[in-house]
Amino acid sequence: MKRSFSESTARARIVHLLDAGSFTEILPPAERVVSPHLALLGVPSAFDDGVVIGSGLLAGQTVFIAAQEGEFMGGGVGEVHGAKLVGLFQRALIHKPAAVIVLAESGGVRLHEANAGLIAVSEVMRALLAVRAAGIPVLMLIGGANGCFGGMGLIARCADRVVMSDIGRLAMSGPEVIESSNGVEEFDSRDRALVWRTTGGKHRYLLGDCDVLVEDDMAAFRTAAVAELTHSLPLSLATLQAEHALLTDRVRRFGHCHDAMDIWQLGGIQQPESVADLEADAMLALKQHFQTMTAASGKQAQANALQPDPSDPSAAAYPTPELDALLSTLFGSDHHVCIEGDLIQGTAQVAGAPVAVVGSTHHAAIGVELALAQAHAVLETVRQHPKRPVVLLVDTQGQRLRHRDELLGINRYMAHMGCCIELARQLGHRVIGLVYDQALSGGFITSGLMADACYALPQAEIRVMRLRAMARVTKIDEARLTELSKSNPVFAPGVENFVAMGGIQALWRGDLQACLADALHSAPSQDERAALGYARGGRSLADGVAQRVRA
Amino acid sequence: MEKLHFDLTGQHMPAPFAPVLVGVVGSGNLEVLLEPTAAAGCTLDITTSAHGFAPIWQAVVEDFQARHGLTGVAVSINDMGATPAVVSLRLDQAAAALSMKARA
Secondary structure (H helix, E strand, C coil), X not given: CCCCCCCCCHHHHHHHXXXXXXXXXXXXXXXXXXXXXXXXXXXXXXXXXXXXXXXXXXXCEEEEEEEECCCCHHHCECHHHHXXXXXXXXXXXXXXXXXXXXXXXXXXXXXXXXXXXXXXXXXXXXXXXXXXXXXXXXXXEECCCCCECHHHHHHHCCCCXXXXXXXXEECCCCHHHHHXXXXXXXXXXXXXXXXXXXXXXXXXXXXXXXXXXXXXXXXXHHHHHHHHCCCCCCCCHHHHHHHHHHHHHHHXXXXXXXXXHHHHHHCCCCCHHHHHHCCHHHHHHHHHHHXXXXXXXXXXXXXXXXXXXXXXXXXXXXXXXXXXXXXXXXXXXXCEEEEECCEEEEEEEECCEEEEXXXXXXXXXXXXXXXXXXXXXXXXXXXXXXXXXXXXXXXXXXXXXXXXXXXXCHHHHHHHHHHHHHHHHHCCCCEEEEEEEEXXXXXXXXXXXXXXXXXXXXXXXXXXXXXXXXXXXXXXXXXXXXXXXXXXXXXXXXXXXXXXXXXCCCECCCCHHHHHHHHHHHCXXXXXXXXXXXXXXXXXXXXXXXXXXXX | CEEEEEEECCCECCXXXXXXXXXXXXXXXXXXXXXXXCCCCEEEEEEECCXXXXXXXXXXXXXXXXXXXXXXXXXEEEEECCCHHHHHHHHHHHHHHHHHHHHC
């Protein structure tokens, strides 16, 4: 009898994925490693904080595994939940399992502890990519009813391989968020067919954002996971250049499409309306046809692959006096940093040595083009200037909330930017982030939090969500949230809160040139943010939980 | 959110067992954790998202204990607004896992 993946709990998924009786849980429920923040907000916690982690055997090989429980807080990543994932990846670096498998089901950052969750997502990405660099494959299995969104959508696209079912969804912003920001005509979140063909397993499979499509069946997921165990592909300049060419090509070919069916038709699928009814087996043949068709028509696009798209609607160049002043303050007046639309890029001198500058301005919404352009600037630095430091200048309102960006797989574009930063780090580049204006929600993760260390100006604004919006979503009174936020940095907006939690290394005051020079000299290249958050009292648990998991 | 505590007497002492967890803390659902204790009787510690249902919880856990009569067992519950029927079901599922372990 078929056992549904989507209808199983996280625990049941692990039991039925692994060899019978082989699972050993790390920090099991009886340990009660729970979120302290939920109780504060009047919400019951879960004994495992919504994620089950441990080790077991898959076809006789030792694997590490994590499964998120989508029913608990939508699988949201909070302080403890995130630290368990980070700890599991760090443990994998020590014990070298055959693979790390994540059964992802999450709406992304848990709003009740949003600041901790946002930082944790970037910590998971760094820890995951370190595991890949060690030649240990990381697999994502996505098939839960709640999908894999937000920060988990970024994390998923950092993995070596992604396995999905038709029911599974993989994207950045949830349809409800896009609808509430830009209207029902932008994305009708109640149109289930539209939601699934934009974010669902079949579209992701045809585009290549998921490598294997399976039925909603535990045995099918297990078979796929076993087959993928040997697929290790650490980041390298060559692999990320190939990824960059693929993503650039995708925007050129499909960037004008309004519906997934337009994309499928362009890929040579004669009856795109029939895709929804096809079984996973039939999709395999369709995928091969889709790839052949797109490869044949893709030669021209590839020739121009590394150029930013000039048709980007946001590409109207106008530097602001404030940004001009900041650039002069940071780099002196003879820098070569340009502003093209929302993109900042160029070179400058810091203490007599060249640095690459990459960033965004005008409170940019990070869409696929901007993510690509930023990734391009980082990749070119890696290619042409080994070990040249990279300075990320952050001003973003977050990821672009458009149906079209989701259609193209914006989470993969943003994850690509994050991977480029990680590659730079692995190849000996220092990467320093500076939030000079706004850093909001998911856009901040890949454009700033992936740096060796991220700094901020005191007047900068960092947040996941305003308290009013948080009150609406969590149904907790805004006055109560305001009161609680005075003593707890974990969810409220504010640059000081991110300092307290270790996500921001320090605030820069006074001589900014000296601050930058000092940061390039002294910023840690290991991820020490959890320890910093503990020392500063803003994140009391994350570091200890990760330590217990890896011990 | 409300925290409740019940101490009930019982006579059935299960064989030594590893902690048992059933259910998830999702909307209209709950998780139940059973652990062995040295003390006699059955304790229940409940955290529930709802307010003012203590009498109903009392009735549900007394029914449970009337069915199973556990001693040497600590029950911990995280509840997200489950109905009494769902609570009883999860408690019985947990107890069933327990007796299977005891037989094994």
